[in-house]
Amino acid sequence: MAKGDKLYFQALVEASKNTAVGDSNALDLLNKAIGKNNSKAQYALATWYLYGKTVKKDYKRAVELLLDSSIQNNEMACFDLAVCYENGFGVKKNSKKAFLFYSKAILLGEKQSIYEVGRCYYYGVGVNKNLELAKVYLDIANMYGIET
The missing domain is CATH 1.25.40 (Serine Threonine Protein Phosphatase 5, Tetratricopeptide repeat)
Incomplete structure (x- = not known):
């Protein structure tokens, strides 16, 4: 504890x-x-x-x-922080920071972030658009049953 x-x-x-x-x-x-x-x-x-x-x-x-x-390294805090940066809740919108916090959340085990990183790659949110990487992340999200 x-x-x-x-x-x-x-x-x-x-x-x-x-x-x-x-x-x-x-x-x-x-x-x-x-x-x-x-x-x-x-x-x-x-x-x-x-x-x-x-x-x-x-x-x-x-x-x-x-x-x-x-x-x-609280994975849910990283996820919610990414949402805040992406939407400008309490901070200036910053899609690069949003992408980084979604990525950190994945590494810490937060599964919804897998979809969010795939979405970022698909649309080029905070990162260069990369449809191949988007497909990888979105397929993994789908494998976990995460709504896409």
């Missing part, structure tokens, strides 16, 4: 009891776990800020937390 995991899991239990914006107990627990550099807590709070769950929606704060979590 990583540092701060107990606090992280307690926060999730608290959050499931009360989803009201500003639920300070769950938020306090997550922040304590984040203080212990817990990447799962960083990612969880980032998603709360992305979707306005328990806290007010704040894309910039979400991106800060996603960056911290991605540095610790």
